[in-house]
Amino acid sequence: MTPLSNDPTTEPLVLNLKEVDISIPALQENNPNVGRFTASFIVFRQTSNSAKPQVLLIQRGYDGSWGGSWEVPGGGYEPGKDDTILQTALRETKEEAGVHISPDAVFPLVYRTAFWHKESWIASYTFIAEVAEGVPITISDEHLDWGFFDEDNIRGFGVYQKGEDQEGHVMLARKKGILRHFFTNRESLRNGDVDMQGHIEQ
Template sequence: MSTYSPPTTLEIHPSLDAFRVPIREYLASTNPPLAGLIVSALIFKPAKSHTANGGGAQRHGEKDRVLLVQRSATDGCPHLWEAPGGGAEPGVDGSPLDALVREVREETGLTVVRVRGLVDAETEWTVKGGAWRKASFEAEVEAHDQTSDIEADTVDVVLDPAEHQDYAWVSREELAGGMTADGRELNITFPTQTDILMKGFDLRERTDLKLEAQ
């Protein structure tokens, strides 16, 4: 199987150097070594509109929204919602961040252009064969970055029906309430996924911790 090649224009925050190494090297860097790594992307639709002269202003009542995808009825955890992501594959992905770009592309059809920072890498579990970790990042996608006038319906999300059957741009309040504005139930895959999503919203709202690309 050939190695996946990420976009050459991908911007990566300097704080993420630990995730730019080969996957096997990353897995071996922990004590004890990890058996595997899951990567996940928090892709936000910012509550910011840019005026014609380049200034930014928040729309009245507008809120940041995060992209969630609903797992297919025929896949594991059927009908449950999650952030896009999946397993980092040695021999396919050059690094954990390359895996992030590939998984987002495969699951949503979107191209990651910037990885702004780490949201969480503390979620771990043990299965037969050893310990696994989930690393979640805030990412921006093509035509959906912080420098343009962003509308969710201008981003063409294309799902792989074998894995996911629906998607939604979800606010913090909708996530907490378990339902989208148009009445779809938001049953999340695991409590830890909800915690990570809420942490992502917190990082965007707290100016002292807000993830900033350099």
């Protein structure tokens, strides 16, 4: 497996939103070896009866990749629908979870990961936004279940294992790592702390 040209690591990065919220052709030019772009949202809420923030997760159906695993809402860039990768994340979050997010609510820092899947490099961007405590959730028919989970819950999730029957709450390791980083660094991410940018430790 060869590393990405001009981006020799697949480790998660934290980037400035301004670097990412550009036209898709410009994003492709900055990522010449990427065959596909995906985007998602860490949608979190703060409830009145808990000091701990909770993140929205949805469970994938079993008829596609990573069946049964839990993840934040998101999906792939679609030509003709999305001018930027942020628009992809906003659209997919609305389609998959029924949650409308205002672009003004998006945090100024963004996660980026790269991985090899189905004979192509994929660059995946994870945006962050806070929603009201009582936000209604309506999942798509591609998903099985949903819930809001705090840091302790997510640390207790198992790691998804390809080719095995998945029992209980499981996540892909890279997605779990990003959420753990988010919980630890939420206010720095909200404030756009320049020291946060770059590689993140797993």
